Amino acid sequence: MGHRFMTADVARPGVPKVSICIPAYEAERHLQATLDSVLAQNYDDFEVVIVDNNSSDRTGDIVASLHDKRVRVIRNATTLPIVDNFNWAVEQSRGDYVKLLCADDTLEPDCIAAQVRVMDANPGVVLVAIRTDFIDEVGDLLRPAKGLRGINGRQSAQRTIRQVVRSGTNPIGPPVAALFRRAEFDKCGGFRGGLLFPLELDLWVRLLQHGDFFGLTETLASFRICAGTVTALTSSRSQLAQMIEFARRLTNNPRWRISTGDRLVGLVNAFDKQLRRDVLYLMSSARSARRRRTHGGGASLEAQDSSSRRVESAHGKGKFNGIRNFN
Template identity: 75%
Template sequence: MSLCIPAYQAERHLQATLDSVLAQSYDDFEVVVVDNNSSDRTAQIVAGVRDERVRVVRNRETLPIAENFNRAVRQSRGRYVKLICADDTIEPDCVAEQVRVMDANPDVVLVSVRTDFIDDAGDVLRPAKGLRGIVGLQSAQQTVRRVIRSGTNPIGPPVAALFRRAEFDRCGGFRGDLLFPMELDLWVRMIQHGDFYGVPKTLASFRIGSGSMTALTSARSQLGQQFEFVRRVVRNPCWRISTADRAIGVAAIFDKQLRRDVLFLMSSVRAARRRRIDGSAGHPDASPATHTGPRNDVRPTEDPFLEGKMQWHS
């Protein structure tokens, strides 16, 4: 079992992520941290971890997000892999529950759990999200039909999922041409080769960062990429997506986009309120310049898609 953590400018939340990973009740695993050439304290935080299960790889240059995610997985040695962004966390029984499902169901290639959406400070924005209509053992056809009709990602973000390394290699890993539905694109290609299983327990937390790339990217761009993802799935004859499925999904896409916008607004409002409170108390983190969220360190000549993680789930 491999737990892979791609990290870039991750000093703010990385320690919490590592603590949650190392606290797993399941103990037969390795942790692979890939530092994407960070310039903050990411390297020092990882160097301070005294646990032989942790292995660190540092990129000599900063890779685009899809390439860095792929590198993290390809550095793994386990039969099963879980990719955890460097500001997300998992509950102590998360890996044990997912490995148990995989061991008991050899035809399952992907298993996911429900996820709490949390803000910058770790407070819950929305509890127990994901897996609507796809709890338990699901065929690939049932799962993909539900994906299209939902207008979003009911399978969940990387922190919610665990997959077989062999299927990741077989389908070619993450693709970087559609960044917002990047992981959903991978999940759909992966389950072409097997079944899906949804565990109806909330065992992961996905951080909705106020300074994330999605928070600073237009809704129009997000909608365009989601529609392109749907078109690709519909064009694949193996999924047999009906006109009704697509029509329901198109209507849902706009609803889910509005819900996403509200979530990011809530996270931003909370962060601004905390800064005001901290500032009035003379807190050293009161100045926005001290924040180390993924987007804040982008220089005008840099590609913003090098940074952070995709956050578009609802």
């Protein structure tokens, strides 16, 4: 599908300042919690754009039950690949600022207001990110307040990209952490394929070709770690190889002035961060298994997880709960 991105105008009457875009596919397990957190924001000037990517579960019923004038629902006639669906969701937005929220993550009530304040006060900033808690399938905490190591406050693009390489991971954070300017999204062409695991990090880097970054140290969102996401179904070896290749491409771009020393530090950290990712998924899986044994819901939950894996394998597209790439 070809996408024709249209640059957002400024202060258009009746047009919201912020668009919260939620691509949803087979998202019935967590979508209601995500929507509840979005609609409870202490900020009013936003719209919610939900793209149901031709789901076969109760995703359509959940969004059909919403009666809120801020919400627009779009249902795809066919199931789009993850990159196309992410771009399609943002293409439907009308706001000057955009947050793409995966259908199993949640926001704290002050999230949008805090990020908008940063954007409004800093016209040269194109991307602002917050810290996030990592939670398991039922919302229990796995790790608190992650992200933004070494990039707190306003940072130049060059310094931010250098920290990306040195971190060996994604210090900016997943989509739920970020708010970006729609105009710059259009300029850089949106999400693109190639390396799927660092999908959002690739976008963050290209956005920063057009301005500065701001790391807001408040923890204002939660990032869910569970079965059925692209990361859970991508081998550790593949994840690590993609991150190393992504860092190599940044290093080879003279614009970012990345040294050999930066690259070597990042290579060491990449192995460490991959191990940490693996441990978190093991923890989440172990908790889920323990709950199934305790509550006697094993057959039902196992069937859901098995179904998720079959869907991912058949389509090669990933559930639209996002790429689980984090530091």
